[in-house]
Each structure stands twice: as structure tokens, then as C-alpha cells.
Amino acid sequence: MANLNLTLKVWRQENAQAQGRIETYKAKNIPDEASFLEMLDIVNEELVHEGKEPIHFDHDCREGICGMCSLTINGVPHGGKKVTTCQLHMRQFKDGDTIWIEPFRAAAFPLLRDLVVDRTALDKIIAAGGFVDVRTGAAPNANNMPVRKKTADAAFDAAACIGCGACVASCKNSAAMLFTSAKAAHLNLLPQGQPEKNKRVLAMVRQMDALGFGNCTNLYECEAACPKGISVDNIAKLNRDYMIACAAEAVGVYS
Amino acid sequence: MGRKDVIALMNDIITTACKFVTSSIGRKILVALTGACLLLFLVGHLAGNMTIYGGDVAAGGTSWIDYYATGLHSMPGWLLWSIRLGLLAVGLVHIVLALVLKYENYNARTHYQKEGTLKATLSSRTMVVTGIMILCFMVFHIWTFAVCGDPHNCYQVIVTAFQQPWCSIVYLVALCCLFMHVRHGVQSVLQTLGLSTRKVRPLYNIVGILFGLAVCGCLASIPVCVMLGILK
Numbered sequence: 001m002a003n004l005n006l007t008l009k010v011w012r013q014e015n016a017q018a019q020g021r022i023e024t025y026k027a028k029n030i031p032d033e034a035s036f037l038e039m040l041d042i043v044n045e046e047l048v049h050e051g052k053e054p055i056h057f058d059h060d061c062r063e064g065i066c067g068m069c070s071l072t073i074n075g076v077p078h079g080g081k082k083v084t085t086c087q088l089h090m091r092q093f094k095d096g097d098t099i100w101i102e103p104f105r106a107a108a109f110p111l112l113r114d115l116v117v118d119r120t121a122l123d124k125i126i127a128a129g130g131f132v133d134v135r136t137g138a139a140p141n142a143n144n145m146p147v148r149k150k151t152a153d154a155a156f157d158a159a160a161c162i163g164c165g166a167c168v169a170s171c172k173n174s175a176a177m178l179f180t181s182a183k184a185a186h187l188n189l190l191p192q193g194q195p196e197k198n199k200r201v202l203a204m205v206r207q208m209d210a211l212g213f214g215n216c217t218n219l220y221e222c223e224a225a226c227p228k229g230i231s232v233d234n235i236a237k238l239n240r241d242y243m244i245a246c247a248a249e250a251v252g253v254y255s
Numbered sequence: 256m257g258r259k260d261v262i263a264l265m266n267d268i269i270t271t272a273c274k275f276v277t278s279s280i281g282r283k284i285l286v287a288l289t290g291a292c293l294l295l296f297l298v299g300h301l302a303g304n305m306t307i308y309g310g311d312v313a314a315g316g317t318s319w320i321d322y323y324a325t326g327l328h329s330m331p332g333w334l335l336w337s338i339r340l341g342l343l344a345v346g347l348v349h350i351v352l353a354l355v356l357k358y359e360n361y362n363a364r365t366h367y368q369k370e371g372t373l374k375a376t377l378s379s380r381t382m383v384v385t386g387i388m389i390l391c392f393m394v395f396h397i398w399t400f401a402v403c404g405d406p407h408n409c410y411q412v413i414v415t416a417f418q419q420p421w422c423s424i425v426y427l428v429a430l431c432c433l434f435m436h437v438r439h440g441v442q443s444v445l446q447t448l449g450l451s452t453r454k455v456r457p458l459y460n461i462v463g464i465l466f467g468l469a470v471c472g473c474l475a476s477i478p479v480c481v482m483l484g485i486l487k
Contacts, residue, residue: 011368022368075371100369107363170373172380173360175279205280214363215279215356217382218443219375233452240449242280250271252264 004030004090007098008043010055012114020111022100025055032091036079037062037069039090040101056114062086064227067162070169071115072102077166077225084164084227104169108176108212119165121211122179126163128207129200130183136192151189158186160228170225173214178222180208181238182230188241198245198253205242279359282352287447289349290440294466296342297437301470303327307477307486311410320413324406350390357383378435379443385432392429417481426478430471437467 006027013020025047030039037059044054060068064087073079079088093099101115109117147155159182167178184204187193193200216235223232275281309319328335378385399422404412417423441463445451451459480486 009369072367072371075367075369076373080371080373102367102369105365105367107365172364172372172375174363174365175360205278206274209279212363213279214360215283216447217356217360217379218439218446219379221373221375224373231453232446232456236446236449236451238449239280239284239447242278243284243449246271246275246281250268252267 002032002095004032004093004095004097006030006039006093006096009098009100010115011102012055013111015113016111030090032089034090035062036071036073036085036088036090056116058116059086065162067164070104070117070119070164070166072100072104072169074100075102077104077169078164078227080225082227082229084162087227104165106165106168106171106174106213108174109165109168117165119163121213122163122165122168122176124211125176125180125204125207126183129196129203130187132187132192133196145191147190154233155186155189157229157231158182158189158234161186161226161230162228164227166225166227167222167230168213170221171214171216172219172221173217175216175222176208176211176213177216177235177238178226178230178232180204181234184241185234185237188237197241198248201238201241201245202249205238279356282356283447286349286352286356287444289345289352291444291448292345293349294437294441294444296345297470301473304474304477307410307413311414318410321407321409324409328406350386353383353386376439379439382436382439385436388432389429389436392425392432395425396429413477414481414486417478417486420482423478423482427475430475433474434467434471437470438463441466 004027008025008027009022010025011020012023025043027039027043028046030042034042037057040055040057047054058068058070060066062069064084067084069078069085071078071085073085073088078085079092081088081092103109103111103115103117104119105111105117108121109119111117161179161182163179163183165179168174168176171177184201187200188197218232218235220232223230276285303323304320306319306323309317311318372380399416400412417426442451442456442459445459446456477486
């Protein structure tokens with residue numbers, strides 16, 4: 001078990017209005033079984049000890065399920081190892097490495113402080129249509145509501161999205177298509193979500209556009225950076241569903 | 256259906272159409288559809304160009320490409336001009352919407368100090384650059400061959416043009432840009448139109464590369480053959 005000595009290049013910014021800059025820190029004696037966030041904890045303890053302001057970053061469950069942790073590591077959200085930052089371990093790095101740590105950047109994610117950004121825009125997309133209007137009860141009994149196995153799998157895969165925003169942060173256009181499409185597909189595929197499919201698709205896409213996200217150019221960076229492996233198949237589905245929803249809206253078919 | 260109902264329906268259709276062409280996905284779909292039209296045009300253009308290998312009058316035979324070019328020009332005026340204006344409209348929609356989307360994407364971003372890329376290909380990230388290069392080339396191309404060219408003497412006009420090395424090099428560079436643009440464009444069109452899944456996406460990628468190689472390779476063969484003295 002080797003301990004690592006690293007150089008960190010961290011984005012520091014006091015508040016939304018302040019001018020941000022990259023500052024260099026030494027991370028000394030980091031155990032390789034530490035998570036990336038634990039490594040920052042160690043660095044922060046030292047900063048506090050020296051009477052300096054610790055590095056502010058988002059985190060919550062530290063189990064890879066809540067979607068709260070962020071950080072763009074060496075230019076890639078969550079470090080690009082198909083896990084969230086809290087599940088990224090220091091054994092992925094080598095002694096002497098220089099690591100660049102920046103916030104999840106997008107105009108729709110205003111920076112609050114250091115590495116903390118406001119991802120409320122994603123919640124606003126959900127609030128526009130990522131729900132079922134009526135009570136659908138508790139989890140139904142098995143086979144009570146027939147759903148094809150493949151459809152159920154696809155809905156499950158889409159529902160794995162934890163809404164961390166890595167898709168937006170990794171996108172060269174800051175588009176929120178992977179997030180929006182996964183959240184729409186998850187409900188659109190299932191019987192409980194189908195009655196409001198067209199309404200949901202139109203509302204979510206229009207909200208996404210209004211919030212100032214970019215437009216998808218099919219680079220598939222989002223899929224590669226997603227810690228939950230959400231597929232860009234959902235984006236193709238959203239494009240299809242959007243065409244159908246527009247046609248339905250034009251001639252007054254409301255499903 | 257009364258008059259009022261018809262007006263209400265027209266109103267709904269126009270409202271939705273306006274929302275569609277101002278939405279992100281709607282504009283992407285228009286760029287994809289016009290892109291698909293341009294890909295089809297490219298195939299037609301290529302088929303026509305290949306008639307240059309049919310020989311020249313000077314070599315004792317009939318020149319296929321002169322015959323083909325004269326044939327195109329002898330189409331009824333209204334038909335010829337509707338095709339030209341139609342292509343211009345398709346091209347303009349493709350270019351203008353793509354630039355508007357790009358402008359929005361630029362504004363949606365805040366840049367990283369250290370950029371990282373996992374999967375996006377160079378051609379997918381440079382679509383606007385290669386697109387603008389192709390546009391500049393097209394202005395030059397239409398000027399040299401369509402405006403200054405002579406359909407009755409098409410073969411000689413082409414051979415004379417490509418005997419100048421700078422002209423051939425401009426064409427080869429433009430064809431490299433075209434390859435990059437088409438290589439991402441083919442699978443991007445299919446994804447945007449919702450016809451893509453993880454099963455077929457790798458296949459689309461290969462189809463895009465092969466399509467680009469075939470089209471650009473065949474088109475590039477003409478200046479290369481002229482410079483090598485095979486076509487003269």
C-alpha cells in the first residue's frame with residue numbers, strides 16, 4: 001500500500017461575482033485506498049490547520065447513488081472512470097501526478113463557490129414534466145401490469161440517472177439532452193407514464209431550451225462520462241418522441 | 256368542419272411549426288433532413304462526375320461527360336432553375352440553422368482551463384469548421400466550373416483546370432474536409448432522426464466512414480488522374 005504525493009491545480013473562486021483562478025496545492029501522503037473526496041478532505045484539513053479557507057466542493061451520500069458530488073477531474077467530469085467522484089479511488093492515480101480539479105462548467109450551472117455549482121436547472125426540467133400527474137399507487141405486484149422484459153430493462157436503465165449533471169459538464173455544447181432524454185424515457189416507456197407522454201416530452205424539451213442549455217451535436221461525450229452508463233439511445237428516442245409530440249400537438253391529438 | 260374550425264386548426268399547426276423550428280430538437284432535425292438531402296445530391300453529383308472516365312472526343316471516342324453536361328443544360332429552364340433554387344434553399348437552411356445552433360452552443364458553455372475529451376472524434380468537433388471550408392470551396396467550385404465552364408467542352412475544361420497543381424490541391428484539401436464532415440454527418444443524421452440504437456450505431460459509424468471514403472475517394476481520383484497524366 002503506497003501513499004501518493006500529488007500536485008493539485010484547483011479552481012478557487014470566492015463567490016459567483018469574483019474572478020476565479022487556478023491555485024496549486026500539494027497533496028502529501030494520500031493513501032491509495034482513499035476516495036477522491038477523502039483526498040480533498042485530507043488537503044482541506046491541512047488548509048484549515050494552516051488557517052486558510054478550505055476548498056469548497058459538493059458531496060452527500062459518498063456511495064455513488066445521490067448525484068450530489070461533481071468535480072471535473074483533468075477535464076473530464078467524475079474523472080471518466082464510469083463512477084461518481086466519491087467512488088473514484090486514488091489508486092487510479094500515480095505518485096507525482098498533477099491533477100486538475102474544476103467545477104462542472106456550463107452557463108446553465110452558475111458557479112456558487114470554488115467547485116460548487118448550482119444545478120437547479122436540472123430540477124426545473126423535471127418540474128416541467130418529469131413526473132406522472134396522478135397517484136399510481138405503490139409498487140405493483142409482479143406481473144400485475146404486463147410490461148415487456150426489454151421495455152422494462154430500458155426503463156430501468158434510463159431510471160438509473162442520478163441527475164449529477166456530468167452529461168452537461170462533459171458536453172462540448174453544454175447540452176442537457178442525455179439527462180432530459182433519460183428522465184423522459186424512464187416514464188414514457190412504462191404504462192404509468194404513457195398517457196402523458198406527448199405533454200411531458202414537449203414540456204421538458206421546451207423547458208430545457210429555455211434554461212440556456214446547448215444543442216446536442218451527437219458527440220456522445222455524455223455517454224462516455226456518465227457514471228451510470230446512461231445510453232444515448234435515450235436521446236434518439238427523445239428526438240423521435242418530440243417529432244411525434246409536435247405532430248400530435250399541431251393537429252390537436254392529446255395523449 | 257366549419258370555417259372557424261379550419262382557422263383554429265391552421266392556427267394550431269402554424270403555432271406548433273413555429274415552436275418546432277425554434278426548438279433545439281426541431282432545428283437539429285431540419286439540419287439533419289437537409290444534410291440527408293445534400294448527401295443524396297452528393298451521390299448524384301458523383302455519378303455524373305464519373306462519366307469523365309468514359310473518354311474524350313480528342314481520343315477518338317465520344318465524350319460522355321460533355322454529353323452528360325449538355326444534357327443537364329438542355330433541361331427545360333423552369334426545371335433546371337427549380338433544382339438549382341431548391342438546392343440553394345436546402346443548403347441555406349442547413350448552413351444558417353447549423354450556425355445558429357453553434358452560436359447558442361458557444362454561449363451555453365463556460366470553458367475549462369484543462370480540456371479533456373473521452374470519445375468525441377475530431378471530425379465531430381470540427382463540423383462547423385469543415386462545413387465553412389466546404390462552403391468556401393463550393394463558391395470557388397461553382398465559379399470555376401458552372402459559371403466559367405462550358406458544357407459543350409466539359410472534359411477539356413476539367414482537365415485544363417486540374418493540370419494546374421494549385422487547383423488540384425485546393426480540390427484535394429476540400430475533399431478531405433468533405434470526408435470529415437460526411438463521416439460524422441451520416442451517423443449524426445440517423446441519430447438525430449431517432450433511427451439509431453446501440454446495436455446499429457457502430458454499424459452507422461462504419462457506413463459513414465465507408466460512404467465518405469467512397470465518395471471523396473472517387474471525386475479525388477479525378478484531379479489525381481489528371482496530375483498523373485491518365486486523363487488528358
